[in-house]
Amino acid sequence: MATLAFIGLGNMGYPMAGHLANHGHSVRVYNRTPAxxxxxxxxxxxxxxxxxxxTVxxxxxxxxCVGRDDDVRDIxxxxxxxxxxxxxxTLIIDHTTTSAHLAEEMASAAKNAGLRFSDAPVSGGQQGAINGQLSLMVGCDSRDYDEIQRLTAAYTRTIERMGEIxxxxxxxxxxxxxxxxxIQALAEGLHFAEKAGLDRDKVMSVISQGAxxxxxxxxxxxxMIAGEYQHGFAIDWMRKDLDICLEEAHRSNTELPVTALVNHYYQELQSxxxxxxxxxxxLLRLQNKDES
Structure with a gap:
């Protein structure tokens, strides 16, 4: 068992830190909101x-497990x-979704201080964090990977070292x-089914079993059919992530036309x-377009 500092008790970090404590680690927590x-x-x-x-x-x-590049840098x-x-x-494991540039910057600062850094963003959403079933994508020195696997096992379903920092x-x-x-394709499909007068539940039941x-x-x-949109990753955070994707794509001269379009749609929803x-x-955006 290890002595671990966990910084950031948001929707993801709160249950993740809890899994570490339940697993027997000595966990020290910090959140900018003391409550x-x-x-x-x-x-x-x-x-x-x-x-x-x-804390550290x-x-x-x-x-x-915090919010943005600037949050990680500030910490x-x-x-x-x-x-x-x-x-x-000390090994630093950053679960925050950030730019690759930020990861490289923090790794350099850590190395200069005699520390080790890894970028290990997660996928699986809040429910995956609660259930301890997250997927981790890790950038790290190969010598640190076994330790990262061991320390994150309490909330990990799948983990893979993807390469260097x-x-x-x-x-x-x-x-x-x-x-x-x-998500955009699903929204369009549901919207089309509704306009075509189909039973959307039946449509989804059938096609979800196929390609x-x-x-x-x-x-x-x-x-989505019920018009309930309080069940996962917020648009504000997705916009942050897609901006990072598009900035990285610009650096590598990669076209992401669908991503850019969906990012614009999320901007409309924010407005x-x-x-x-x-x-x-x-889906709400499409329905509002019809009403207007």
Whole structure:
């Protein structure tokens, strides 16, 4: 068992840190909202801190699950400068979805301080975090991979080392590119079925068993038909991720026409005040277009 610092108790990080505590690790938690830390401590065994430097001191590994590039930078090398407080050799596991450039920058800063860094974004959503069934895409030094596997086993269903630093983030970009296209296609299919006067539940029941089937179809079509959009990853976060994908594609001179289009549709939903709805609200956009 290890002494672990877990920074970021959001919808994903809260249950992930809980799995680590239940697995027998000594878990030290920090969240920028102290009430969230107090709530976590009421459910799990661990220590809570109100200072990041104190949280990470004397830990075997420091795990981050926060929001954006700037959040990670602020924690590790910026205002909180957590890197300066870590013992030499400490392993940093960053589950935040960020740019590959940020991962490379943080890895360089960690190496200069005698630390180890890995980018390990996750897929599986809040439900996957709650159930301990997340997929991890890891960019790291090959010598650190076994330790990352062991430390994240409490909430991992699938884990794979994708290559050197930044490879995990680039793989997560592929994930988001594929998901965005799938959700838009599902929204269009449901919208077409409705306009054609079909029983959408029956349509989904039939086609989900064939070539059109997907996780999105199986898990989101019923809530989309019901007009319920509080069941997963928020549009605001998807926009952040797709912006990262498109910036990386621009650097590598790669065309992502469908991704760019869906990103624009999510921008439209944000302008409608729907940024906190889940990503399947692409159907809502189509329905609103009809009404207008």
């Amino acid at each position: 969230r830390t107090a709530q976590w401590l009421s459910e799990y065994q661990g220590e809570g801190f109100d200072n990041i430097s104190h 001191r004397h830990c075997d590994a420091v795990i981050l 590790l090398t910026g205002q909180h400068n957590a890197i300066a407080a870590m013992n030499p050799g 930044g490879s995990g983030q680039k793989t997560k970009m592929v994930n988001q590119i594929c998901v965005a296209g799938l 059109a089937g997907s996780w999105q179809m199986s898990n989101r079509h019923q809530t 409608m005040g729907a940024g906190r709805l889940d990503t399947s609200a692409l």
